[in-house]
Amino acid sequence: MMNRCGLITVQKEPVPLKSIEVELEVRDHVATVVSTLNYQNKEDKAVEAVFVFPLPGDAAVCHFSAVIGQKEIVAEVKEKQEAREEYDDALSSGQQAFLLEESEQSPDIFSMKVGGLAPGESASIRLEYVTELAVQADDGLRFCLPAVLNPRYQPQGSEGASVQVFSVPASLVPYTLCFCGRLFSPRPICKVESSCSLDPLQYLNTDQTQATVKLAAGHKFDKDVEVVIYYKDAHQPTAVVEAGQTSAETGTLMGDPVVMVSLYPEFPQSVMSSVDSCGEFVFLMDRSGSMGAPLNNKERHQTRISSARDTLLLLLKSLPMGCYFNIYSFGSSFQHIFPQSVEYSQKTMEEALKKVEEMKANLGGTEILEPLKHIYSHRCIPNHPRQLFVFTDGEVGNTKQVLDLVKKNSGSHRCFSFGIGEGASSALINGLAKEGGGHAQFITGTDRMQPKVMQSLRFALQPAVEDISVTWDLPKGVSVTVLSPPITSIFQGQRSLIYGQLTGQTSEATEGSVTVKYSLAGRPSQNQLHFSLKPAEDTGLTVHRLAARTLIRSLEMEDRELRGRQDGGMKEKVVQLSVQSGVSSCFTAFIAVNKTDGKVIQGPLVRRNVPRPRLRAGGGMSRMAMVGAAPASFGMKRMLKGKGRSPKTRSHCLLTDGPISQKAVPQVAVHEGACSSDLIKGEVATAPKRVNRDPFMQLVSLQKASGCWTLDPDLAAALGKSREEVEKSKPATVNSEVWATILALIWLHGFKMDAKEEWELLAMKAASWLRAQNAPCVPECVDAGNALLGCSVQKDALML
Structure with a gap:
């Protein structure tokens, strides 16, 4: 018998979701993701499948549809309460209906309801979203497909009700995941890395600007699918103009062209080498x-x-x-x-x-x-x-x-x-x-x-960038309405994105420019980008949807700021923009009703909660498995009685592949600092003894706040030497702290260059301290230190 722990309501409960297929398309730094969820009802009763799942927090969900047999039903975006009522009314009338909505408390949690799946019937649900890829510190562009949804802790007394997230251990997830991607870049794709096993990268052309990636067979739901893409010359500024939707009214966001500007400010080296x-x-x-x-x-x-x-x-x-x-x-x-x-x-x-x-x-x-x-x-x-x-x-x-x-x-x-x-x-x-x-x-x-x-x-x-301003130079007759919030921070090598709605026309040369001006360390600086106003091809409405998402998020936050201080707020504007653009918001939902079938679903629907993969126990949460949204928003009206365990019971449920006995519990949470609420009261597991710190961290722990090290047995041990060896090798005229500090720097450069980014700042502090000492015979110390430690580090490398 298969054991299910976690928050599953009933053992052996059938799960109608059979597989998920994800197709990723990346163009430069923008990703379009299409997920197809395949459902099949193998029971003899009609079911309602409820699936709570994560998406990237800045994703713009722009399409939701269902295919039943040969028929496609495309969802519309409507005001959330209206969509919920339409969904409930459809199910009450024996019709099939499909609802997708965003959590009111966290924009990276969505709920999908497949209502009225008849016995033996199959349905394919298609969900599409677009998102910008974040730039990592190593210049890689990070895409993450969230596969794991850990329960969210909702503080006691906070606004918003909660909803259950049904979870099983990763090994017991009853559906499969297939993931593949196509990459398109104006610059060569250098490499692709992933937290999961991928098939080898396949280039589609000789200049390596197009490639495919695919998840290797046997992927387990024990981690998010993370893909990091590295381009050659990733820090090139770009601008893309996208034509408006022909069916949309001129003067609206969707009817006008939209420009997406991507800037990578470069700071002078003299500023970057200084540290505040x-x-x-x-x-x-x-x-x-x-x-x-x-x-x-x-x-x-x-x-x-x-x-x-x-x-x-x-x-x-x-x-x-x-x-x-x-x-x-x-x-x-x-x-x-x-x-x-x-x-x-x-x-x-x-x-x-x-x-x-x-x-x-x-x-x-x-x-x-x-x-x-x-x-x-x-x-x-x-x-x-x-x-x-x-x-x-x-x-x-x-x-x-x-x-x-x-x-x-x-x-x-x-x-x-x-x-x-x-x-x-x-x-x-x-x-x-x-x-x-x-x-x-x-x-x-x-x-x-x-x-x-x-x-x-x-x-x-880095010195804080101040007095940031953005100015546009456009042909006569063309103007821009900036849709992005003002830029409040600029860092060396980090991308700044600006969306703008273009209005008006010109018969002259179609080129414009945008300039970002700012003050850095008291000096005025600027970065400028010239771009063509001719719309790019093959962009669909991706830029418009990302721009709409950016504006929607700004209006939602403005609404929360206004709420309670005056009537109204921004809700009407958000709903109008969300409906016009087809992009989700916290005030709207996607709703689709199958009105053409003619079949009437008989009898009450049986609710089936699709489980999420879960990696661990609840982490000490007093109220378990919570995402902030009103119960009605996730179909709680029709939830069967007696299926859920109480939150109190659930908060003590440990995930395992087998049954847990009372006696076994005290031995479970063996990780250091395990939370006592995961254990039976009064039986707290003893944390294991800490593993001895490695020489690198030991060396770091011995540094003084000023940047120097002192000559003692602990330092000698971290260097792999005895105190006698270290003292014997010290040049006679040198202060012991200077000698100890030079030895520490030589060891770092000689044995830990692979971790330089971790110790570079503390080494700079040590070098600064050494220079302040005006110590004699530094070259002699470096030579003696190299001889003692078996290294060949040059004095210049130590910044001395």
Whole structure:
């Protein structure tokens, strides 16, 4: 007998979803994704299949249809309540109906309902969306197909009701996934990497600007499908003009041409090589129970919280003298190391590191709103720009509330966000960075957290770009209405996207330009791009849909800001734009009713919840499996009685491939910091002893806040030598701290060049300290250090 744990309502409940086929098409940095979900009802009763699933948070869903036999039924976008009522009315009348809607609390959660699937009947549901691909720190373009939907923690007393997400272990997912993609680029495609096994990249032409990728056979639903695409000269600015829809009225967004401008500002090298010594650095660390899970399936001893601790160590060692800092951690409650940010010194650094070493994943749920409010309640320190670093596995239900708060305070800080592990909410992670004027990173598969975080620290240490303005130079008779929010932050090498609606016509030469001006380190700078106004071919309406999505998201946020302060708001504008463009919003839904069949479905429908793959237990959530949306929006009216277990019972359910006995429970959560709510009360598992720190992290832990190292047995051990060997090799005229610091730098350059991005900032700090000492005989020390450690590092490489 097959055992199903997790949140399945009834053992052996049939699942009508049989397979998912996903086709990806990437053109430069824009992806079009078509998902076909194949359903078959093998029961003797008519069913309603309900499927709650994730999509990228910035996706513009633009098509939803169903094929029954030889007939296609295309859905329309309607106001959400109207669509729900039409769906319910259709099912009450014995008609087939299909409903797709976005969660009201998080834009990366959707619900699909297939209502009235008759016995023996099959249906293919087609879902299409477009999305921009995010640029990674290594210049790769990241596409993620979210396969894993972890339950979202909805704080007690928060707005919006909850809905159940039915889950099974990844090994028990009853449907298959087929994934393939076609890539088109104006520049050669260098390589494609993935968190999943792919078939070899197939080029379709000799200049390598077209290629296909395909998921290798045997893919398991144990991770998101992540594909990273690398182009040659990825940082070329581009502009695409797309013709309007011929059937749409001129003067509307869909009827006029739209331009999409992609800019990559380049900063002078002199600015990039300098590091600000000022700033207030606030680190906000997720310590919910789910952070006790393994970072990936291959290195299960490395938990998310242990990797986060190592990352905090690197960050604290890399901070410049003279700055301020504080560390917050959160779960169901939150803590902070200092009452308010303190000046960075050896004393405060040691005090913080001691607390970091004690951090475990033992604070329960994922309530991020309250610690953010507490951080923002403190005044910023004059002449020390606030930089907020947020680390979370993203299992948050009240995403929009969180993003609204960050945007409200965007003028006082920059926010850098890190999504840890599979299933992290892209809407939350990308939204934090977007609204906070920072940068987002995702740590999935076998990624190491440290290099990605240190890249963001380098961004944070860049001087803030100020006085940003965008100007257009267009032919006489042509004007532009900018649809994107104003650019609030610019980082070296990071893309800035601008959408504009073009109106008017000209018979003259069709070329325009756009210029971004800004102030950098007190100096005026600008980047300009000339572009043709001739519409590109073969773009469909992709640019229009992305522009509509951008405008819809801005209006939705404006609506939430206005709500409660005055009547109305932006809802009517959002609904009108969503209906006209065919792009989803939180106020609309896709609805399709099969009115031509003539058949009437007999008897009450049996609800079948399609399970999601789930990687782990609930992570200490007091209210399990929640995404914020009203129960009615997901067909809860017709949910059969007696099928669900209570939330309290569910919050203690551990996922496994076999049955769990009472006696087995205390041995389950063996990962460090496992949440006690996953265990029977009073029987808390003992965390395993920490694995001895590797020499690199040991060396890093010994660095002083000033940047130097001291000569002691711990340093010698990290270098792989005895204290006697190290002291014996020291030149006689050299200070012991200078000698220890030079040895540490030689070891890093000699043995850890593959991790240079992790230690580069702390090495710069060490080199700066050494230069300030005016130490004699530095060349002699470097030679002696090379001889001792068996290296051949040049003095210039050490920045001395």
